[in-house]
Amino acid sequence: xxxxxxxxxxxFLLSLAAGAVCVVVALAVAGGRAAASAAAGATMxxxxxAVGQVPVAAAARGHRGMAxxxxxxxxxxxxxxxxxxxxxxxxxxxxxxxxxxxxxxATAAAWTVGAVWAMVRWRPVLIEPEPGRADEASTGxxxxx
Numbered sequence: 001x002x003x004x005x006x007x008x009x010x011x012f013l014l015s016l017a018a019g020a021v022c023v024v025v026a027l028a029v030a031g032g033r034a035a036a037s038a039a040a041g042a043t044m045x046x047x048x049x050a051v052g053q054v055p056v057a058a059a060a061r062g063h064r065g066m067a068x069x070x071x072x073x074x075x076x077x078x079x080x081x082x083x084x085x086x087x088x089x090x091x092x093x094x095x096x097x098x099x100x101x102x103x104x105x106a107t108a109a110a111w112t113v114g115a116v117w118a119m120v121r122w123r124p125v126l127i128e129p130e131p132g133r134a135d136e137a138s139t140g141x142x143x144x145x
Contacts, residue, residue, distance in 0.1 A: 008053055011114030015046050018110035022103040030099065037095040041103030044089075048082050049111050 019042025027035035052074065089095050 008050075008115065008118065010118045011111045012046070012050065014114035015042075015049070015107045015111040018042070018106045019046065019103060022099070022106050026099040026103070030096070033094075034096050034099040037089075037097075037099035038103040040089055040095055041100040042107045044082060044085050045104050045107040045111065048078055049108070052078060 019039070022038040022042055023035050026038040089100055090097055
């Protein structure tokens with residue numbers, strides 16, 4: 001769990017901040033309906049990307065077979081749900097298209113920037129054996145010790 005927070009915490013926080021900025025700007029420029037539209041767009045993106053990290057975390061823990069299946073099924077189902085949500089939002093009368101679109105783009109871009117930033121700065125702890133012990137272990141195995 002710590003690894004996921006370390007790698008995705010910044011992406012999650014940046015995307016929430018971008019979504020909040022979109023909501024505030026939409027509220028100031030066009031009112032409550034635009035702010036609700038921006039909030040809907042940001043919520044869809046954050047949910048889509050955050051839920052997608054569950055199988056990635058499983059793969060990182062070593063459950064590769066299950067993770068591959070979860071990645072494929074999860075991604076397909078998330079895309080279908082996101083498309084359905086977008087159709088409902090864009091065809092409905094309750095939300096404005098422009099704030100939804102801007103919010104989706106800004107939130108997704110913020111997530112990507114945060115994820116790239118975390119990956120570039122991530123320094124995993126590597127434990128290397130001491131040089132003398134590695135040589136002893138390999139020669140001991142060869143000589144039947």
